[in-house]
Amino acid sequence: MAENKKLIYTIVCTGFVLVGFIVGFLIGMPRGGPEPEEIAMETEPPAVEINAHATPEAEEPSPTPTPYVGTYYFVQSEEDSLNIYEVDGENKTLVKSAEVNLELFPASDKEALQQGVKVNNLEEGIQLIEDFTS
Numbered sequence: 001m002a003e004n005k006k007l008i009y010t011i012v013c014t015g016f017v018l019v020g021f022i023v024g025f026l027i028g029m030p031r032g033g034p035e036p037e038e039i040a041m042e043t044e045p046p047a048v049e050i051n052a053h054a055t056p057e058a059e060e061p062s063p064t065p066t067p068y069v070g071t072y073y074f075v076q077s078e079e080d081s082l083n084i085y086e087v088d089g090e091n092k093t094l095v096k097s098a099e100v101n102l103e104l105f106p107a108s109d110k111e112a113l114q115q116g117v118k119v120n121n122l123e124e125g126i127q128l129i130e131d132f133t134s
Contacts, residue, residue, distance in 0.1 A: 070088075071086060071088045072118055072119070073087070073095070074092075074116050074117070074119070074125075075113065075117045075125050075128050075129065076113065076114070076115075077100070077102055077113035080101065081097050081099050082129045082133070083097045084096045084122070084125040084126065086122075095125070096126065096129065098129050099133075100133050105132065109132075113132075
């Protein structure tokens with residue numbers, strides 16, 4: 001009788017182990033629903049796409065004289081300073097100058113400032129200089 005009990009316990013324990021493996025396998029199976037790749041494809045595009053460069057491109061200076069277009073301001077780097085010029089026709093007057101170390105900035109910014117950046121008014125020119133000097 002003792003041997004029958006051992007056999008019954010062995011069969012019952014083996015059954016519990018098998019049931020445990022089967023339940024664990026069923027719990028670990030992925031549930032129905034879209035695959036991760038499908039989820040990524042279903043997302044909506046962003047409301048705003050930003051394609052603009054961080055630094056505006058400078059206008060190319062024209063090789064021929066331009067006709068009178070009114071007064072405007074021009075920010076340009078010269079040696080170790082940034083200068084704001086008031087341009088009125090062919091007259092170019094220095095309005096403000098600030099020292100700056102251009103080596104700290106990206107090459108695209110340095111190139112744009114060397115060519116010069118046209119701004120609409122004096123406040124924009126001062127703000128541009130403050131952005132590079134602070």
